[in-house]
Amino acid sequence: MNTFVVALALFAASASAFVRPAALPVSVSRGSANTLSMVNTVRDMPGITAPIGYFDPVGYSEKVSPEAMCWFRAAELKHSRVAMLAFVGWCVNGLGWHFPGMLSVKEGISFESLSTLAPRDAWEGVPESGRLQIFGFAFILETVTELIKPHYTKAGAEPYPPMINPSKFMDDAKLLELQNKELNNGRLAMIGMMGFSAATIWPGSVPALP
Numbered sequence: 001m002n003t004f005v006v007a008l009a010l011f012a013a014s015a016s017a018f019v020r021p022a023a024l025p026v027s028v029s030r031g032s033a034n035t036l037s038m039v040n041t042v043r044d045m046p047g048i049t050a051p052i053g054y055f056d057p058v059g060y061s062e063k064v065s066p067e068a069m070c071w072f073r074a075a076e077l078k079h080s081r082v083a084m085l086a087f088v089g090w091c092v093n094g095l096g097w098h099f100p101g102m103l104s105v106k107e108g109i110s111f112e113s114l115s116t117l118a119p120r121d122a123w124e125g126v127p128e129s130g131r132l133q134i135f136g137f138a139f140i141l142e143t144v145t146e147l148i149k150p151h152y153t154k155a156g157a158e159p160y161p162p163m164i165n166p167s168k169f170m171d172d173a174k175l176l177e178l179q180n181k182e183l184n185n186g187r188l189a190m191i192g193m194m195g196f197s198a199a200t201i202w203p204g205s206v207p208a209l210p
Contacts, residue, residue, distance in 0.1 A: 042069060046179035047076075067153040074152050078145075080186020087189045090196050093119055103130065120200060 042061040048054050056062075061069060092098075098115035102108075104127045114122040123131070145152075170178075199209035 045073070046176055047073075047183040049180050049184060070153045076183070077186065079190060080183060083189035083193045084186055087192050087196070090119055090193070093122065103127075118200060119196075 042056075043054050060072065064072070093115060096115050098111040100111065102110050103114065107127050109125065109127065114125050117125060126134075195206050195209065199206040
């Protein structure tokens with residue numbers, strides 16, 4: 001399980017950048033908790049919370065079109081979601097938890113045998129056919145989100161690329177609260193995955209990790 005989660009996360013993170021609209025010198029604004037409009041400003045978008053608050057040192061929000069800003073937010077969300085999955089998978093790998101039985105009967109590879117390996121080594125231990133299935137599944141998920149109409153890069157569309165629309169089940173205040181929580185957890189997970197990866201590639205680079 002952990003091998004698949006980490007692999008899917010690493011692939012989907014890069015796949016989230018399939019399409020990028022051209023950047024235009026137009027400021028971005030936001031209407032409600034989950035849609036962009038030309039009413040308020042980008043400073044009202046979800047994700048601006050204490051202690052960091054508004055953070056845009058390069059000034060991207062003042063230089064790109066509303067469509068490009070939606071693309072940036074969608075990319076951040078996709079990376080956040082797969083990083084959260086990868087973080088859980090990495091921790092599960094460290095605890096030695098795994099599915100019972102065989103991953104590949106033909107090649108004699110069990111889930112238990114992979115659980116004893118470091119994540120990168122476990123990925124190498126997955127049969128090629130299994131890795132292709134993971135890539136294919138991630139590709140299908142990415143394609144589905146890109147085909148949702150209206151596309152999330154269109155002004156006024158959902159800047160979130162969800163499979164369902166949560167705004168239909170709650171008011172704007174509750175939705176904004178949940179969006180802020182998701183973004184903050186996702187950002188922390190991305191930092192955590194960078195730490196895990198650095199500790200694996202450069203031993204000793206993260207003193208808190210073996």
